[in-house]
Amino acid sequence: MVAMTDMPGRTRPRSRLDRARQLHLLLAAFLALVALASLNVGATGFSLLDVLAKVLRGEALSRTEAVVLWDIRLPRLAMGLVVGAALATSGAVMQGLFRNPLADPGIVGVTSGGMLGAILAIVLGGALPSSLLALTGGYLVPCAAFLGSWATTILLYRVSTRAGRTSVATMLLAGIAFTALAGALAGVLIYKADDQQLRDLTFWNMGSLAGASWAKLATAAPIILTAIAGALFLGRGLNGLALGEATAHHIGIPVQRMKNGAILAVAAASGAAVAVSGGIGFVGIVVPHLLRLITGPDHRALLLNSALLGAALLVAADMIARVVIVPAELPIGIVTAVLGAPVFLWILLRQRGVVDL
């Protein structure tokens, strides 16, 4: 905060937007660094440097090395990047749309719908005809989660849209009601579940990138990347919305079209992210909040910065999840919560009384 008395006679400080745009490069560099570090570590214990040295000397990689690098570490890294970017960008868009720094994709029902879908698939999946099971293979749970996310979002959207206008407040309240209902249904299913199913469920709920494969990535990444690319165009509209819906309209923003776009982008990005990685919390709230503190709330830069920082932090969290209890690994949701929650609390305490969120 610049004190009033500092102002006259001083050259004007560079605007926060300029600084936020410089941060793009910094975050991209950080992201590259984290990505390299993530390729470097793993349970098998050989490093990227060894591999590079081998390649430079013209030696062939051993079969283990090739498999670990190409089929395990790389797809997992790529998945971490897109999922992290999806969660953080969705969070930033939701917060802008609901004009509330605590909003996250969970609010529009994406998470609870996805969870219900996953639980249905895990508990009742065995009852499906075997021909259908063979067709879906290992994709039954992610598919069900994605469908659940989408069905919920569309339902909530329909409930809160009257005469072509979507009430953001109604959507928020309906989302709370739906989350309660989904929780109850999930409770019934959990009551019915056997031990193995319960274990699957718990792990899915805590989130993990362990199942990452090129095939999964090929389905999720196009959806997520398209949604993020679309979301990057919402910056000006979300800035206008910060002044209220009526004022946004007065300054020339097609408000309803923008809301449609934002909800579509969030449902697609976080629906796909939930489907492939389960319930990973905190990234969507902490990342945009942190960036707002550093470079201000201007969405024109915030959205891209969120995508970059979200991707970097999730890959870093996954790296920690993979190495702390080698050879086993922690669910990544535990890492993001353990690291994210105290940081978030610290930020809140430091900010307390200075300025309203």
Place this chain on the structure above:
Amino acid sequence: MLIVENLSVTLGYKRALTGLSLTARPGAITCIVGPNGSGKTTCLRAMTGDLAYTGRITLGGRDIAALKPWELAALRGVLPQASALAFPFTVSEVVQIGLHNGTSGDHDEITRAALARVDLLRFADRAYQELSGGEQQRVQLARVLAQVWEPVSEGTPRWLFLDEPVSALDIAHQLQVMRIARDFAAAGGGVLAVMHDLNLTAMYADKVVLLAEGTCLAAGTPSEVMTSQTLSRAYGCALTVGRTPPPGTPFLLPHLAAVAAE
């Protein structure tokens, strides 16, 4: 010209406006006055394209129902009665958001000029949420001014729609805001303001539209509309209009109504 023909608005089950017609011309300040619930703000919100209505509203010959939000934004700025800001934007950032579809040119220059106009340039880098209510209202006015910075653009007059622009201000800033509106009109722009303060209305309005129960009770110059009889009928209270020495601006002493009631 702003032409409103046979405007009706229904809010929920309540008919808020019934067959209202009025005109306002650029180069003048038109004030809409009337008691609480008479439909002033509803009328303004219909004219800014925020409410569904029946009837016809044209701005400079163009039907506003057919204009896109960004086309409307280039024609008129709207100052709402109250506005809450989400997220800690600074004062100058708030004004810049208003430039989204307004004037082209050097945005930073216009932002600073608009803030200087409302006497708040020294707060440019402060957080908006730290300002007092009256200061926030003036920042919003600066935002609206920046959006339609030139009162006439390529021969087309632009408009300011102000919803109770002086409600949260001290007397010095009330006068300042009314002078800004006056200057905007003098430069060829149109000003339409919903007003509660009848004395400021009498001082600054070129035309007064008096609403009561969702319809127009009287319209004309302040001297024509603001008579003891008409105002007493509209507000349901015994009011006595006085006159200043020439130019003879009408004024009201609320004290006289109190005397009449006893």
